[in-house]
Amino acid sequence: MRIGIFDSGIGGLTVHRELRAALPGHDLVYLGDTARVPYGTRSPETVKRYSFAVASHLAEAGAEAVVIACNTATTYALEDLAEAGARAGIQVFGVVEPGVRAALAAHHDGAIAVLGTEGTIRGGAYQRALTRTIPEDQIRGVPCPLFVPLAEEGWVDGDVPLAVAERYLGGLRGQIDTAILGCTHYPLLKPVLAEILPGVTLVDSAESTAQAVLAALGPGDGDGSESFVVTDHVDRFTSVGEQFLGRRPQSVSWVDVGPPRGVFSLP
Amino acid sequence: MRIGIFDSGIGGLTVHRELRAALPGHDLVYLGDTARVPYGTRSPETVKRYSFAVASHLAEAGAEAVVIACNTATTYALEDLAEAGARAGIQVFGVVEPGVRAALAAHHDGAIAVLGTEGTIRGGAYQRALTRTIPEDQIRGVPCPLFVPLAEEGWVDGDVPLAVAERYLGGLRGQIDTAILGCTHYPLLKPVLAEILPGVTLVDSAESTAQAVLAALGPGDGDGSESFVVTDHVDRFTSVGEQFLGRRPQSVSWVDVGPPRGVFSLP
Numbered sequence: 094m095r096i097g098i099f100d101s102g103i104g105g106l107t108v109h110r111e112l113r114a115a116l117p118g119h120d121l122v123y124l125g126d127t128a129r130v131p132y133g134t135r136s137p138e139t140v141k142r143y144s145f146a147v148a149s150h151l152a153e154a155g156a157e158a159v160v161i162a163c164n165t166a167t168t169y170a171l172e173d174l175a176e177a178g179a180r181a182g183i184q185v186f187g188v189v190e191p192g193v194r195a196a197l198a199a200h201h202d203g204a205i206a207v208l209g210t211e212g213t214i215r216g217g218a219y220q221r222a223l224t225r226t227i228p229e230d231q232i233r234g235v236p237c238p239l240f241v242p243l244a245e246e247g248w249v250d251g252d253v254p255l256a257v258a259e260r261y262l263g264g265l266r267g268q269i270d271t272a273i274l275g276c277t278h279y280p281l282l283k284p285v286l287a288e289i290l291p292g293v294t295l296v297d298s299a300e301s302t303a304q305a306v307l308a309a310l311g312p313g314d315g316d317g318s319e320s321f322v323v324t325d326h327v328d329r330f331t332s333v334g335e336q337f338l339g340r341r342p343q344s345v346s347w348v349d350v351g352p353p354r355g356v357f358s359l360p
Numbered sequence: 361m362r363i364g365i366f367d368s369g370i371g372g373l374t375v376h377r378e379l380r381a382a383l384p385g386h387d388l389v390y391l392g393d394t395a396r397v398p399y400g401t402r403s404p405e406t407v408k409r410y411s412f413a414v415a416s417h418l419a420e421a422g423a424e425a426v427v428i429a430c431n432t433a434t435t436y437a438l439e440d441l442a443e444a445g446a447r448a449g450i451q452v453f454g455v456v457e458p459g460v461r462a463a464l465a466a467h468h469d470g471a472i473a474v475l476g477t478e479g480t481i482r483g484g485a486y487q488r489a490l491t492r493t494i495p496e497d498q499i500r501g502v503p504c505p506l507f508v509p510l511a512e513e514g515w516v517d518g519d520v521p522l523a524v525a526e527r528y529l530g531g532l533r534g535q536i537d538t539a540i541l542g543c544t545h546y547p548l549l550k551p552v553l554a555e556i557l558p559g560v561t562l563v564d565s566a567e568s569t570a571q572a573v574l575a576a577l578g579p580g581d582g583d584g585s586e587s588f589v590v591t592d593h594v595d596r597f598t599s600v601g602e603q604f605l606g607r608r609p610q611s612v613s614w615v616d617v618g619p620p621r622g623v624f625s626l627p
Contacts, residue, residue, distance in 0.1 A: 127402075128396075128402065128406055129395075129396065130401075134397075134596065135394075135395065135592050135593070136592050136593035139395055139592055139593075238509055238512070238513060239506070239509050239510070239513060239515075239520075241509075242505055242506050242508075242509050243506070245505070246505060246506060248506075248527075252523050253506075253520075253523045253524055253527055256519050256520045256523050257520055260515075260520055325401075325402050325403050325406055326402070326403035326406075329401065
């Protein structure tokens with residue numbers, strides 16, 4: 094099966110990496126909307142329009158399932174994309190529900206923190222999903238916008254990320270027992286987060302999502318080919334992407350995604 | 361006269377602020393392309409296309425002069441925009457040349473540092489302009505991508521911006537006597553930069569640009585009305601913009617800029 098994966102840019106490569114490991118026999122097409130990154134500070138309407146546009150491109154590229162490897166896009170577009178996809182037999186997965194399930198399984202008596210971009214926290218998808226099981230006063234939504242540029246700079250250890258993480262999260266020590274890394278960039282900062290939040294379980298949505306997709310689609314029995322397309326320059330994606338994917342992305346090409354259309358016309 | 365000002369987002373408000381002070385009698389229309397911010401990491405072709413699109417909107421809104429209040433857009437689009445504008449009698453100003461002239465006037469025997477986004481430093485417009493007067497080994501181009509999210513977070517003092525600035529710039533102490541703030545966000549970090557680079561003259565391109573526009577157009581003799589348009593949500597622009605403008609921006613509305621057209625069709 095061909096699985097389309099999309100993100101606003103590079104961060105979703107952490108999801109691609111986990112999907113590749115869990116589903117070795119499916120073909121993966123990754124689309125990074127690098128011309129319009131970041132989605133995290135944009136309005137819900139804009140994020141939805143962009144998400145439908147990139148999903149349209151993936152459908153035309155033959156994707157039979159789509160993984161939204163972006164927390165902001167999952168927050169604002171999953172429901173409508175899943176509804177549109179269902180009519181054409183295309184299953185659509187997001188990163189929020191799998192992370193929520195893993196966090197609820199890990200959590201004991203402390204609160205659960207959701208760390209994410211401004212858009213993800215303001216959108217509240219994680220918080221709403223958690224309140225189906227735990228009370229609101231056990232949930233802390235924390236926007237951490239500097240984590241994305243830190244990860245993209247490769248500043249994932251040393252004094253700067255520690256100072257930033259302390260400022261965002263130091264006040265949570267003793268209050269929480271679980272933290273959801275609600276942005277695909279954040280797994281790169283796991284060692285720093287573990288130092289600032291000792292004893293706290295860090296839930297990586299990328300891993301949880303790959304397990305959810307594996308449960309639905311199986312590991313596949315093909316060759317497991319892969320390709321990457323981006324909407325802005327290829328060079329930066331290839332160089333910065335290496336630390337997210339764990340290896341240099343191969344077969345990267347540029348694409349103009351065009352407007353939402355076909356299966357994924359805007360509702 | 362009506363003067364159009366544009367930036368990829370919010371940072372250009374530091375230029376608007378200086379223009380308002382220097383040219384009280386001109387009408388100002390500010391366009392922040394917040395749906396497509398940041399320009400700093402995008403390719404030259406993409407930045408040029410976006411710049412022509414927003415300039416087209418400003419021309420249709422009656423702008424008789426255009427100030428590119430964005431270093432990346434100045435780097436990649438000023439030359440072509442100025443050529444297109446000249447055919448219709450619209451003068452186009454950028455932020456690079458005024459900053460360069462101010463830096464050359466301030467500099468003595470040390471090197472000049474250019475601080476900017478990845479796009480501005482890679483584009484090399486400041487460096488090329490400086491090499492017309494001083495040798496290349498007296499110029500240091502330093503990309504400082506974390507300064508933009510720091511300014512937008514309002515983290516402009518304390519340990520985090522100091523640690524970031526030290527990591528980018530600590531190695532320059534003793535080597536440089538002048539630093540150009542080659543990004544419209546950076547004036548907010550002046551106190552931090554002054555602490556990390558004691559004795560170094562900090563050249564604010566926003567101030568220098570306003571003086572260059574004043575010299576060309578005069579202070580104006582009208583009421584000095586102003587309006588702001590953005591391509592993504594108005595609320596964030598208004599709240600985050602306050603610290604850049606020094607007051608809350610009034611009359612902010614949303615606009616879809618459309619493609620490059622008319623006077624500013626793509627060359």
